[in-house]
Amino acid sequence: MxxxxxxxxxxxxxxxxxxxxxxxxxxxxxxxxxxxxxxxxxxxxxxxxxxxIGRCGLCRTLTEEDVCSLCNNSRRDEKSLCVVETPADVLAIEQAGNYHGRYFVLHGHLSPIDGVGPADLGIDLLERRLADEPVGELIIATNPTVEGEATAQFIAERARACGVAVSRIAHGVPIGGELEYIDGGTLAHAFNSRTAFYTGG
Amino acid sequence: MxxxxxxxxxxxxxxxxxxxxxxxxxxxxxxxxxxxxxxxxxxxxxxxxxxxIGRCGLCRTLTEEDVCSLCNNSRRDEKSLCVVETPADVLAIEQAGNYHGRYFVLHGHLSPIDGVGPADLGIDLLERRLADEPVGELIIATNPTVEGEATAQFIAERARACGVAVSRIAHGVPIGGELEYIDGGTLAHAFNSRTAFYTGG
Known part of the structure; x- marks a missing residue:
């Protein structure tokens, strides 16, 4: 037409x-x-x-420079390194505003069925950074999906082998959320991951 | 960021x-x-x-040719000419599939407040076509808005001066629509424009 x-x-x-x-x-x-x-x-x-636009040589986020502005920023805490799945996740965390460390972008998650292995996620580059840089804590912020959890497990083991402390961001009821509207999976996870208010006795 | x-x-x-x-x-x-x-x-x-992409020299619709495929199609009825506001309107009418005449695209409607006058809508070109081509009926299908109605009035008077029969597409309750959900303006118009089923007596 x-x-x-x-x-x-x-x-x-x-x-x-x-x-x-x-x-x-x-x-x-x-x-x-x-x-x-x-x-x-x-x-x-x-x-x-x-x-x-290509990838930052250090954190693999999207940028037209060799090294992105976050990696180039000397005021960022080089003792913390946060692993995320996508560049959009970096933005989300930056907008939350309370993390001041560095990032590492996987550009996906482990998915053997799609042929995505550790090399595609730049795990070798991550290990090199853990060995070369004074990273005190590796914070894994992959998505709380089956693939994201598997990827988190995999990276945690590699990081442990490098002697770096590893943590995973908390998952549970979102702040401001109402229990009534939260799905059962999240609620079950929130119960299993409960933190102590005070220990009686 | x-x-x-x-x-x-x-x-x-x-x-x-x-x-x-x-x-x-x-x-x-x-x-x-x-x-x-x-x-x-x-x-x-x-x-x-x-x-x-520019405009068709005859009907002013968007095309990369000098004359669009609809105007070039010799099987289209050259006795009917339908005036619409936008190229998307041409598509909508073509998809309805029961009109087989030609088109004229205004690319807007008369709007003195925005400085849109007859020259911007190509009314001179339309009048030339009415004079040169064997158009028997000009069907005005501008939108049923205040500006669309004013534009329809204006074009109807120009066409009458050219001695061409002019009609306006019907406005009323959409086919398949339920009276309950039709706005008052449309319903009032539908009553005013009612057509006779049979004349008693």
Whole structure:
């Protein structure tokens, strides 16, 4: 119904997550009708980003520099190293604002069925950092999923072999959450991982 | 928090309609982490589309050709001409599938407050077509908004001056709609525009 090039554009826009045929069509029409300057800028920025953005040589997060600004920041505590699955997790933790150490981004989790092994997650680089840097504590913040837990276990054992203290972030009822609406798995975990208020006797 | 180029990409993605800061961040992360090929293709297609896509010389819809495929299709009924506000409206009518005439796309509606006058909507081109082509009926399918109605009135008067029959698509309760859920304005219009079943007497 549309001309071939418009159809191509609609198809290309569908590569974006959460964008179906109707949204893609609406986006294409909007860009072509209302905001060609923004469309041109998006095209140029996207091309540049695909070309230039790689991984930080230390923490593997996405950056166009050799070493990212977090790793380059000498005021960050080099005694703490936090392992996360994705660069978006780094952002989430930074926005929470109470962690001031360094990061290591796995870009995924162990998943033998998809052929993702330790080498794909840069575990060798992580071990090198644990050996070379004065890391006192490795905080594992992978997702509390089956794969995330398996990855956490694997990394914890490797870190123990390097003689580094390892911790896992707490999982349980979210702050501000109401018990009534929390799923059973989380609630069971919250009971099993309860902390002592005071020990009677 | 992210590197400058990633921030640029997130900002550029926000030009898309319906995309806020969180979605833009998710899109940027997805493209950079999971699908760089698609991102490159999107950048190239977007650039090409912005460069090449213009308006059809006859009906003003978006196309990369001089004359669009609908205007070039000799099997379309040249006696009917349908006026719509946007290229997406053409698609909607084509998908309904019972109109086989030609189109004229205004790319908006009359809006003196925004400085949109008849020249911006290509009314001169429309009048030329009404004079040159064997148009028997002009069907006005602008939106049933205040501006759309004003635009319809304006075009109807111009067409009448050209001696062409003019009609307006019907507005009322949508097929399959339930009266209970229809807004009062539509229902009032549906009563005023009722058609006779049979005339008693």
């Amino acid at each position: 549309f001309s071939p090039l418009i159809e191509d554009l609609i198809r290309a826009l569908r590569c974006l997550p959460g964008v179906g045929p109707k949204s893609a069509q609406r986006m294409a029409m909007y860009l072509l009708e209302k905001d060609r300057d923004a469309a041109g800028l998006l095209a140029a920025t996207l091309e540049l980003a695909v070309q230039k | 992210f590197s400058p180029l990633i921030e640029d990409l997130i900002r550029a993605l926000r030009c898309l309609p319906g995309v806020g800061p969180k979605s833009a961040q998710r899109m940027a992360m997805y493209l950079l982490e999971k699908d760089r090929d698609a991102a490159g293709l999107l950048a190239a297609t977007l650039e090409l589309a912005v460069q090449k």
